[in-house]
Amino acid sequence: MAKNYETVMGLEVHVELKTNTKIFCNCANKFGDQPNTNTCPVCLGLPGAIPVLNEKVLDLAVMAGLATNCEISRVGKQDRKNYFYPDLAKGYQISQDDHPICHDGYLDIETSRGKKRIRINRMHIEEDAGKLVHEEGLGSLVDNNRAGTPLIEIVSEPDLRSAEEVLAYLQKLRAILTYTDVSDAKMNEGSFRCDVNLSIREIGEEKFGTRVEIKNLNSFQSIQRAIEYETARHIKTVESGEELIQETRGYSQDTRTTYSMRSKEDAADYRFMPDPDLMPIIITDDKIEEIRARLPELPDARKARYTEEYELSNYDAEQLTSSIEVATFFEETVKNGADPKAVANLIITEIFRLSSPENFDVNISPAAFAEIIELVDNGRINLGSAKKIIEIIFENPERTPESIVIEEDLEQINDQNVLAKIIDEVILHSEKAVNEYKAGKEKALQSVIGQVMGKTKGKANPQLTIDILKEKLG
Amino acid sequence: MNIKQKYLDYFTKIEKDNEKIKAYKTITKVEALAALDNNDNPFPVVFADQISTKGIKTTANSKMLENYIPPFDATVVERVKQAGGVILGKTITREFGVGETENSFGTCAAVAHGENIIGFSTGHRGLIHSGAHEYGLFAYQPTFGLISRYGIISVASSLDGVGILTKSFVNISKAMDIVTGKDEKDSASHLTDIDFLNLEDIDLNEQKVANINQFENFTDIEELFEKSGIPLDKVTIKELEHALPAYEIISAGEFATNMEKYDGIGFGYRSEDYNNVEELYKNSRTEGFGMAIQQKIMFGNFVLSEGKYEEYYVQAMKARTMIKENLEKALENFEFLIAPINLSYIAGLSLAGLPSISIPFGKEGLLITTRAFNDKKLLEFSKKIASQLAGDK
Numbered sequence: 001m002a003k004n005y006e007t008v009m010g011l012e013v014h015v016e017l018k019t020n021t022k023i024f025c026n027c028a029n030k031f032g033d034q035p036n037t038n039t040c041p042v043c044l045g046l047p048g049a050i051p052v053l054n055e056k057v058l059d060l061a062v063m064a065g066l067a068t069n070c071e072i073s074r075v076g077k078q079d080r081k082n083y084f085y086p087d088l089a090k091g092y093q094i095s096q097d098d099h100p101i102c103h104d105g106y107l108d109i110e111t112s113r114g115k116k117r118i119r120i121n122r123m124h125i126e127e128d129a130g131k132l133v134h135e136e137g138l139g140s141l142v143d144n145n146r147a148g149t150p151l152i153e154i155v156s157e158p159d160l161r162s163a164e165e166v167l168a169y170l171q172k173l174r175a176i177l178t179y180t181d182v183s184d185a186k187m188n189e190g191s192f193r194c195d196v197n198l199s200i201r202e203i204g205e206e207k208f209g210t211r212v213e214i215k216n217l218n219s220f221q222s223i224q225r226a227i228e229y230e231t232a233r234h235i236k237t238v239e240s241g242e243e244l245i246q247e248t249r250g251y252s253q254d255t256r257t258t259y260s261m262r263s264k265e266d267a268a269d270y271r272f273m274p275d276p277d278l279m280p281i282i283i284t285d286d287k288i289e290e291i292r293a294r295l296p297e298l299p300d301a302r303k304a305r306y307t308e309e310y311e312l313s314n315y316d317a318e319q320l321t322s323s324i325e326v327a328t329f330f331e332e333t334v335k336n337g338a339d340p341k342a343v344a345n346l347i348i349t350e351i352f353r354l355s356s357p358e359n360f361d362v363n364i365s366p367a368a369f370a371e372i373i374e375l376v377d378n379g380r381i382n383l384g385s386a387k388k389i390i391e392i393i394f395e396n397p398e399r400t401p402e403s404i405v406i407e408e409d410l411e412q413i414n415d416q417n418v419l420a421k422i423i424d425e426v427i428l429h430s431e432k433a434v435n436e437y438k439a440g441k442e443k444a445l446q447s448v449i450g451q452v453m454g455k456t457k458g459k460a461n462p463q464l465t466i467d468i469l470k471e472k473l474g
Numbered sequence: 475m476n477i478k479q480k481y482l483d484y485f486t487k488i489e490k491d492n493e494k495i496k497a498y499k500t501i502t503k504v505e506a507l508a509a510l511d512n513n514d515n516p517f518p519v520v521f522a523d524q525i526s527t528k529g530i531k532t533t534a535n536s537k538m539l540e541n542y543i544p545p546f547d548a549t550v551v552e553r554v555k556q557a558g559g560v561i562l563g564k565t566i567t568r569e570f571g572v573g574e575t576e577n578s579f580g581t582c583a584a585v586a587h588g589e590n591i592i593g594f595s596t597g598h599r600g601l602i603h604s605g606a607h608e609y610g611l612f613a614y615q616p617t618f619g620l621i622s623r624y625g626i627i628s629v630a631s632s633l634d635g636v637g638i639l640t641k642s643f644v645n646i647s648k649a650m651d652i653v654t655g656k657d658e659k660d661s662a663s664h665l666t667d668i669d670f671l672n673l674e675d676i677d678l679n680e681q682k683v684a685n686i687n688q689f690e691n692f693t694d695i696e697e698l699f700e701k702s703g704i705p706l707d708k709v710t711i712k713e714l715e716h717a718l719p720a721y722e723i724i725s726a727g728e729f730a731t732n733m734e735k736y737d738g739i740g741f742g743y744r745s746e747d748y749n750n751v752e753e754l755y756k757n758s759r760t761e762g763f764g765m766a767i768q769q770k771i772m773f774g775n776f777v778l779s780e781g782k783y784e785e786y787y788v789q790a791m792k793a794r795t796m797i798k799e800n801l802e803k804a805l806e807n808f809e810f811l812i813a814p815i816n817l818s819y820i821a822g823l824s825l826a827g828l829p830s831i832s833i834p835f836g837k838e839g840l841l842i843t844t845r846a847f848n849d850k851k852l853l854e855f856s857k858k859i860a861s862q863l864a865g866d867k
Contacts, residue, residue, distance in 0.1 A: 041544075041545065041546050044740060044741075045735045045740065046544065046545070046546075046741065047526065047532070047534070047539065047542070047544070047627040047628070047735070047741075048525075048526045048544070048548060048623075048624065048625040048626050048627045048628065049546070049624070049625070050623060050624055050628070050631075050659070050660060052658065052659060052660070052661045053661065080731050082730075082731050082734055082778070084734070084737055084755055086737075086739050086751060089735060089739075089740050090734065090735045091731070091733075091734020091735045091736075091737055092731050092734050142739065142740070269779055269780045271730075271731070271775060271778035271779055271780075271783070272778075272783070273727055273728075273731060273778050273783070273787065276630075276631035276632035276728050277623075277628070277631050277661075277662075278661060279661045279662055
């Protein structure tokens with residue numbers, strides 16, 4: 001009998017903090033500028049230029065810690081992690097080794113198998129490195145704009161057992177970080193990055209299996225695929241009696257497989273040591289309380305409010321609260337007078353198709369969106385036209401729903417007599433489908449409706465169409 | 475004689491003598507003469523070549539930085555320039571404060587050779603005190619945090635602050651008045667309201683002084699105190715025996731990581747002989763650093779490496795805390811501690827971040843220390859002792 005395995009995973013998530021300036025100098029913390037324009041002696045690591053901690057970084061780290069139920073350290077220190085890499089100007093990264101700012105927290109996630117608590121081991125502050133740019137003819141160049149970008153690294157306990165749980169955890173974490181304005185947390189811009197530590201073991205076994213760390217995961221989809229690939233690889237290796245190697249593996253989007261980057265034997269000795277340039281970090285109770293008082297409504301609380309106040313389903317509420325941008329868009333639309341359930345439906349079915357919740361960026365104002373829902377509500381357009389209008393506005397945000405309805409001729413046909421005439425014609429030409437329907441094949445009606453829609457350029461009132469059809473076909 | 479001519483004459487003298495006295499790495503005649511324009515209060519200064527000067531080569535006396543011109547001034551330099559300081563040049567140091575050199579005491583040589591020069595230097599392993607003793611100068615190492623470290627090429631960041639070398643207490647006062655004060659660019663730097671300019675006359679007989687009673691060859695100073703009728707107690711601080719090893723371990727660890735930035739990528743020496751980035755690092759560092767530097771890096775990386783860190787570095791940090799506590803305890807009972815210029819002792823003071831001043835005296839020199847931030851009293855006491863010694867001669 002085949003053995004039953006479980007996948008055991010823990011995550012290391014790097015998050016860029018939303019500060020105006022870098023972690024140790026006054027350079028702008030900005031994405032996308034000309035290379036090496038946001039630099040100074042400190043972030044270039046010039047001799048004698050020494051770091052001074054940006055207090056805002058501590059505030060945001062404490063905020064993130066409180067929002068994830070962490071204990072906050074009262075005394076912390078910063079350490080040098082030494083290694084050579086061309087994008088690392090000082091030859092060491094300033095991070096935290098044994099006294100992280102936050103520790104022992106948790107997040108509650110919800111999956112198809114119900115609720116689960118995922119423990120957070122620690123959360124520490126550190127600086128980002130620069131970036132290597134490979135230019136044809138010029139070779140490799142270093143862009144230090146990113147050097148000194150403040151990060152927090154959030155390390156979970158190995159509590160995750162499936163890709164679904166991993167994604168739910170990441171989504172929840174992302175939601176919390178955007179709600180608290182700690183980070184933009186955009187995976188596609190690199191402000192939210194995740195490494196997965198993965199091993200397998202037989203169900204019931206308490207000992208952990210041989211672990212690999214998976215890097216280069218740039219999207220939720222990559223994470224899911226990498227987990228599935230690695231789990232299968234581990235099981236295959238173990239079943240064939242071979243030995244797994246503890247190593248770091250990269251994920252390739254092209255081949256959708258992982259590959260070995262370096263084994264444990266090749267791992268660098270980082271020679272951690274307390275950074276003598278920086279003074280100990282002291283966090284007072286007052287400071288913590290002051291930050292706690294500024295904590296906004298968090299995703300779980302907001303979700304509860306949505307199910308209660310707007311009577312949304314658990315699933316819909318979870319979807320809408322998965323990022324602050326989505327939640328804000330939802331609430332703004334409702335404020336414009338639209339029906340909450342209709343708003344929820346249209347966001348989840350239509351808007352998410354055009355812009356995913358994790359990179360939510362919509363080209364449509366809540367007011368215009370509310371207007372579209374209003375148009376559907378009072379029967380001036382049907383849902384199909386609503387989708388069309390949304391797509392048009394995404395392309396041309398200056399156009400208004402009302403003008404599109406007129407210019408694109410999208411007004412719904414609600415006139416029973418007009419529809420009845422068209423339907424009679426369709427019935428006449430759809431003998432086969434009509435007979436099938438009459439013989440009891442419910443599905444056949446769909447093709448007849450489709451033809452009515454085609455004849456009306458999608459403008460027929462769908463419900464009215466069905467009613468008339470059913471009446472006529474008795 | 476106008477002031478410009480005075481400086482010109484002096485530069486003629488430096489240029490003639492430098493070969494012999496080995497004081498200057500770079501003589502900054504052009505910059506100095508320019509700094510005399512619109513300057514109501516010009517005074518001559520020199521900076522060790524380990525202190526960053528904007529637009530002027532700062533080499534740490536190493537091939538690694540032989541062509542390095544900082545785009546910024548160290549905070550000390552900036553403040554001295556603002557106050558009218560005229561930089562005569564950059565003085566010779568050991569390579570990165572620890573390596574081979576033509577003169578370990580270039581700053582001392584420059585100050586001793588001139589008339590009224592204020593010298594700023596960093597003193598790894600108490601070098602400024604031994605140098606001052608050799609050249610007959612006063613050397614003053616303020617409490618850690620009184621002078622900003624910003625722009626000082628890091629050697630052992632938690633141990634080696636900027637020190638001042640002069641022939642007179644007036645110049646120490648003047649220098650401290652200019653360079654102290656909170657610097658936002660160094661989180662260790664302290665806000666201070668010490669008035670260094672007006673040192674008060676104090677009564678030596680009312681001071682509580684103890685002689686650290688564990689070093690040899692210190693009879694002449696005891697005689698002096700006895701002859702002057704100044705009460706002198708004795709104290710032994712056993713923990714100081716760990717000072718030198720702890721200092722060596724901590725400074726090597728800090729040194730090794732401070733040297734990581736010299737990789738041939740962003741600035742500094744780059745070997746021409748490489749086929750890949752690993753070779754670029756290796757060859758640039760092998761060719762750019764002297765042997766003593768490479769040895770200290772090796773030792774530093776050893777004490778920081780996995781397994782050894784607990785055994786060496788953590789132990790050294792514990793010893794550091796112990797030494798600091800015991801020195802502070804002794805300084806609760808006595809305001810001043812005196813000792814000869816002794817490596818172990820200076821290492822202990824560096825580990826504790828305490829201020830010290832050395833006065834040229836006898837064969838072993840005289841080193842006086844006090845509590846952290848009690849620097850003004852230290853200067854007043856030392857000044858009085860120095861004048862007593864001068865009168866004695």
